[in-house]
Amino acid sequence: MPLILNPTTYLTRIRNKLGVLESDLPNEIIDEAVANVESWIVKRVPNYSDLNTSDKQILENAVVAFVAGNLCNTMPTRIPVREDGAGGKFEMNIDWQKLQEMFTTEGEVYLGSLLIPDFTFGHFILGGPSR
Numbered sequence: 001m002p003l004i005l006n007p008t009t010y011l012t013r014i015r016n017k018l019g020v021l022e023s024d025l026p027n028e029i030i031d032e033a034v035a036n037v038e039s040w041i042v043k044r045v046p047n048y049s050d051l052n053t054s055d056k057q058i059l060e061n062a063v064v065a066f067v068a069g070n071l072c073n074t075m076p077t078r079i080p081v082r083e084d085g086a087g088g089k090f091e092m093n094i095d096w097q098k099l100q101e102m103f104t105t106e107g108e109v110y111l112g113s114l115l116i117p118d119f120t121f122g123h124f125i126l127g128g129p130s131r
Helices: 010-018 027-044 053-071 096-115
Strands: 082-085 088-091
Touching: 010 027, 010 053, 027 053, 027 096, 053 096
Parallel strands: none
Antiparallel strands: 082 088
């Protein structure tokens, strides 16, 4: 059971991000990647359970992006690049390395927006000369 992700939608979101079907990417593989990414995220955002609703959504987006990025390593062996059959030839050229970099960058952008410190300055007044 995921700590951060919505338990009813996370599998579909991750598969949609990668553009694959359940037959290409089983639940068990996704769950393993989710556990690894979420444990890493919890270390970077220890107060994740205290976040407001919009920040939780941003954190979910970051986790989905990082999980998709991690799964890109296994996709070349799961998705055939070329298939020959009775119906003809099928060839698909996907640069999984480039997608991994893109998803990792996307996750860092989401995560960075949560980790930027809030600079609040106290109220002060500049006075004129005093004589």
